[in-house]
Amino acid sequence: MNLPVKFNVIIAHMKKSLIISLFAVFIAFSLFLGLSLLDSEETISPQDNLEVEEVLSVEEKPLITLMATGDVILARTVNTRIHKYGDFTWPFIHVKDTLKSADITLINLESPLIENCPLTNEGFVFCGDARNVEGLVVSGVDIANLANNHLGNYGLEGVRETKKVLEENGILYSGSYEQPLYHEVSGVKFAFLGYDDIGPRAEGVAFVDEDLITSQISEASAKADVVVVSFHWGIEYVSEPNQRQKDLAYLAVDAGADLIVGNHPHWEQSDEFYKGAYIKYSHGNFIFDQMWSEETKKGVIGVYTFEGSKLVDIEFIPIYIRDYGQPIIVDDPDSS
Numbered sequence: 001m002n003l004p005v006k007f008n009v010i011i012a013h014m015k016k017s018l019i020i021s022l023f024a025v026f027i028a029f030s031l032f033l034g035l036s037l038l039d040s041e042e043t044i045s046p047q048d049n050l051e052v053e054e055v056l057s058v059e060e061k062p063l064i065t066l067m068a069t070g071d072v073i074l075a076r077t078v079n080t081r082i083h084k085y086g087d088f089t090w091p092f093i094h095v096k097d098t099l100k101s102a103d104i105t106l107i108n109l110e111s112p113l114i115e116n117c118p119l120t121n122e123g124f125v126f127c128g129d130a131r132n133v134e135g136l137v138v139s140g141v142d143i144a145n146l147a148n149n150h151l152g153n154y155g156l157e158g159v160r161e162t163k164k165v166l167e168e169n170g171i172l173y174s175g176s177y178e179q180p181l182y183h184e185v186s187g188v189k190f191a192f193l194g195y196d197d198i199g200p201r202a203e204g205v206a207f208v209d210e211d212l213i214t215s216q217i218s219e220a221s222a223k224a225d226v227v228v229v230s231f232h233w234g235i236e237y238v239s240e241p242n243q244r245q246k247d248l249a250y251l252a253v254d255a256g257a258d259l260i261v262g263n264h265p266h267w268e269q270s271d272e273f274y275k276g277a278y279i280k281y282s283h284g285n286f287i288f289d290q291m292w293s294e295e296t297k298k299g300v301i302g303v304y305t306f307e308g309s310k311l312v313d314i315e316f317i318p319i320y321i322r323d324y325g326q327p328i329i330v331d332d333p334d335s336s
Helices: 005-057 076-085 096-100 130-138 155-168 210-223 243-255
Strands: 063-072 104-109 143-145 172-174 181-185 188-196 226-232 259-263 271-274 277-280 285-287 298-307 310-322 326-329
Touching (some): 063 096, 104 259, 130 155, 172 181, 172 188, 188 210, 210 226, 226 243, 243 271, 243 277, 285 298, 285 310, 285 326
Parallel strands (some): 063 285, 143 172, 188 226, 226 259, 259 277
Antiparallel strands (some): 298 310, 310 326
16 A cells, blocks of 8 residues: 555654664663663772782781700710610600790700710710710700800711711701701791800801801891891800890891890890890700709790791790709799
């Protein structure tokens, strides 16, 4: 059927209007959908992303405990007592579980461990039976500092024998020519060094030399997260450090040390912080046969807790030595 021209124009116009209307609806719906999605992203996404970023950026740092003891001689009367009781772990019986609980246990081993060590209750030339290392093993000792004035009492051969005994029993050592010593725990890298300032100089044992201290500690600081330095220094039987000890400690910290572990005076000495590093000038005796005074029968185990590479807590566990070489843990050493 043929419609008049007027109707054809009207119908065409209606079709065109319908198309435009539908297109407008489509555009409006698309804009609405886009704005809704955008609004949804702006409302939820930033907060979610922030929480995710916070979770990713905050790494849990491990807590690591380092225990450090005072002087340990497995020689002289301690050695004869070990043989008397027939137990090479005898000195450590009451402290081994405490030492073993640390992530790192560091002792100052102040006597060589050799075969055929003569038994004696006197003198100042020290040696201990090589089998006395069993006490270190059952106590979980990780590192023995060798830088002291008695490790070389049996010459270079005695030093070599001691290192061999330690190595065969899985115990590391610092304070020898082969340092820094690196030891990693829970992803945190520790460096250990040791220096003797008492003498006489012994071959194979690191002696205090200011240039050497600076260069070795600087090297360690560049490679490790935490640098621990043992010093054998000071004057015997006094409770406060002398200026020489302070000067060496400050030198070590300036070079990059984080913790200074001091020994030799046979009495516990005071402590201090210097440029953020902690210095304990002496831990006193730990396993020793000096039963002739109350102060030489006392000492402390230093418990140094690190959160990652940061020292966050310091505690001291007091000990009291009985029977010429067997420490016990006490609440009050003055009441023992």
